Amino acid sequence: MPPKKRPYVPKTKGCHECSKRRIHCDRTEPSCNKCASRGLKCSGLGIRHRFNKGVAARGKWAGKTIERVYEENSWSLPGNDKHVAIPSKSTKTVNLVLPDTTDGESEEQDDDDIEFIISDVQDLVPGGIGWLEDHTIFCSLFLQEIPQTTPGWKRNLFLHFSQYISTEMVAIDGVHNDWRHLLLPLAQTDELVMDAVLTVSAFHFHLNKLSHNLHANNQQHTIFGGHFDIRDFYVPDPYQLCGRTLRGLRQRQELVNVDQTEKHSVLISLLLLITAVLVTGGSDFPVLFRMMESAFNAIGGKEGLGTGILAEFIMRELHKLRVYAAPHLGEETGLEMISSQARTAQLFGCLNHCIEQYPQHSSLSTQFVDLVYQARDIYLQQVLSDQTSAFFNFEPIPGNPGSVARLEKFIESLKKIPHTSPVEHMLIWTTFVAASDAQLDEHKAFFEKVLRRHHARSGFGNLLKGIESLKKLWSRKPGERWTLLLPQEKVLVA
Numbered sequence: 001m002p003p004k005k006r007p008y009v010p011k012t013k014g015c016h017e018c019s020k021r022r023i024h025c026d027r028t029e030p031s032c033n034k035c036a037s038r039g040l041k042c043s044g045l046g047i048r049h050r051f052n053k054g055v056a057a058r059g060k061w062a063g064k065t066i067e068r069v070y071e072e073n074s075w076s077l078p079g080n081d082k083h084v085a086i087p088s089k090s091t092k093t094v095n096l097v098l099p100d101t102t103d104g105e106s107e108e109q110d111d112d113d114i115e116f117i118i119s120d121v122q123d124l125v126p127g128g129i130g131w132l133e134d135h136t137i138f139c140s141l142f143l144q145e146i147p148q149t150t151p152g153w154k155r156n157l158f159l160h161f162s163q164y165i166s167t168e169m170v171a172i173d174g175v176h177n178d179w180r181h182l183l184l185p186l187a188q189t190d191e192l193v194m195d196a197v198l199t200v201s202a203f204h205f206h207l208n209k210l211s212h213n214l215h216a217n218n219q220q221h222t223i224f225g226g227h228f229d230i231r232d233f234y235v236p237d238p239y240q241l242c243g244r245t246l247r248g249l250r251q252r253q254e255l256v257n258v259d260q261t262e263k264h265s266v267l268i269s270l271l272l273l274i275t276a277v278l279v280t281g282g283s284d285f286p287v288l289f290r291m292m293e294s295a296f297n298a299i300g301g302k303e304g305l306g307t308g309i310l311a312e313f314i315m316r317e318l319h320k321l322r323v324y325a326a327p328h329l330g331e332e333t334g335l336e337m338i339s340s341q342a343r344t345a346q347l348f349g350c351l352n353h354c355i356e357q358y359p360q361h362s363s364l365s366t367q368f369v370d371l372v373y374q375a376r377d378i379y380l381q382q383v384l385s386d387q388t389s390a391f392f393n394f395e396p397i398p399g400n401p402g403s404v405a406r407l408e409k410f411i412e413s414l415k416k417i418p419h420t421s422p423v424e425h426m427l428i429w430t431t432f433v434a435a436s437d438a439q440l441d442e443h444k445a446f447f448e449k450v451l452r453r454h455h456a457r458s459g460f461g462n463l464l465k466g467i468e469s470l471k472k473l474w475s476r477k478p479g480e481r482w483t484l485l486l487p488q489e490k491v492l493v494a
Contacts, residue, residue: 016043146188153236157201158184165200168458169275172354172361172422178313183268186310190265192248196272199245202238204279208459242276245269255298260306263299267314270295274321274492281461283490289325292318316353319346324429324494327379331483335383338376347372351426364423367416374410375430378437381406383483400439407443410434419453428454429494432466436473436482444474451493466493 014025017035025032027045035042146155166179175181187194252258252266270292277285296305296318305311323344326337337343348369355362381403414431417424428451435447448467455463469489473482 013045015045017041154198157198157205157235158187160205161197161201164204164459165275165279168425168460170354171351171426172358174354174358176354176357178309182310182313183272186265186268190261192245192252192265192269193272195241195245195248196269196276198236199238199241200272200276200279202236202241203276204459205235206238207280207461238276242273245273255295260308260311263305264310264314266295267292267299267305267318268310271314271317271321278462278492278494279460281463281465281491285325285492286329286490289321289329292321316349319349323347324492327433327483328487328490328492330487331383331481334379334483334486338379338383344372344376351423361422364421367413368423368426371410371413371417371427371430374406374413375433378403378406378410378434379483382437382481385481403437404439404443407434407438407440411443411446414450425454425458428463432470432493435470436486438470438474444470462491462493465489465491469493 012025012027013019014027015032015035017040018025018032023034026034030044031042146158162180162184166177166183167173169179170177183193183197187197249266249269252262255263255266270288274285274288274292276282277288299305302315305314323337323346327334348365351365351368355365385400414427417427431447431450431454435444435451438444438447447470451463451467451470454460469486469491472489473485476482476485
């Protein structure tokens with residue numbers, strides 16, 4: 001006779017300790033009697049949160065508490081009266097990948113989906129650092145107004161953007177730097193722009209790792225008028241920040257029936273992502289540039305953009321990008337843009353705007369314009385030349401006297417501009433275009449040195465990638481035009 005089945009009794013979950021001992025918990029609260037009788041600490045019936053007891057499960061921090069790690073590894077401050085220098089070592093190329101999203105994805109985003117990584121970069125604390133006057137003024141007027149609830153890592157990335165990104169993107173840096181005084185306050189009121197700013201800054205912060213000295217202390221630092229513990233010095237994973245920005249852009253694809261604020265937000269976020277590609281030296285520039293052009297057309301062009309300071313800023317940057325981008329998008333596109341003097345002149349909008357604010361630098365305009373038109377002439381001469389029949393049977397390509405003379409003139413003009421000139425960084429694009437036509441070894445060495453000097457100052461990865469591209473162009477086959485090969489590199493050097 002088969003044994004009689006026991007009646008079904010629904011399983012009731014007890015405390016974690018009874019579960020581990022494989023006994024029925026009496027579910028007494030706040031501590032069950034079975035744990036109390038054994039002298040055990042009962043975790044109760046609530047949700048059990050599973051966290052590693054230490055900072056890491058393995059590695060050099062395995063088993064250590066967060067307090068112990070910070071006691072052993074507190075960041076040192078830079079020396080007094082010294083600027084934080086960006087190293088000139090190679091920067092790894094990083095591409096921005098457009099992640100797929102699901103329809104059911106929540107529109108609300110918070111910081112919980114960001115993985116924090118401890119930075120190998122010296123913290124950019126203003127104590128003991130000789131800041132530029134405009135940067136100091138900005139910190140005192142704006143950054144102190146950031147709500148105290150803002151995480152320390154966001155404050156650090158704002159500071160990093162103000163110090164390293166905004167200075168490279170404007171024609172003349174100063175108290176009227178729109179990249180600093182327009183975009184950072186806007187980021188405080190617009191989550192999409194906030195994510196885009198943090199993305200650019202985090203990529204630059206992460207790719208340019210400065211040496212740091214570790215010493216044991218519990219020093220705390222005052223940042224932007226607030227008191228923060230050293231554990232606020234984190235750098236988020238830039239890829240996750242970029243993914244958040246791209247998801248935010250997808251949620252704002254409708255650009256027809258939205259207000260001006262939404263339109264400006266999308267265009268500025270795309271502009272910042274293009275800046276991130278300049279920082280990383282990635283190959284996503286053509287895609288992002290076409291996205292920005294599509295968004296601009298979707299809102300109705302310049303008329304749909306409206307008027308105001310922000311609209312004028314967007315138009316100036318878009319005009320500049322169009323000139324910079326044209327040779328990198330295709331020879332036909334480059335010829336159409338560069339051959340038009342009126343279109344090329346749109347490149348001067350940013351400089352003219354800055355000179356209105358800083359008339360003492362008006363003499364620099366003539367030098368800048370002259371070099372731009374020299375680079376324009378070098379590009380057009382290459383596009384319109386037909387080397388196939390003349391040089392096809394020669395290896396290596398013989399020097400073109402006219403081309404060499406144009407390069408000599410450009411180099412002499414470039415040497416007249418001191419390294420301390422406030423517009424030197426604006427000559428990166430013209431320098432790269434001229435360098436593409438270099439034939440003599442001394443010219444190649446000169447241009448490589450110039451681009452490496454720019455990288456040592458800015459830490460932008462597109463400069464190192466640009467040097468790699470130049471070496472490919474210089475070693476092209478006889479009869480090939482570098483203007484035809486340039487778009488294959490898919491990297492913007494500007």
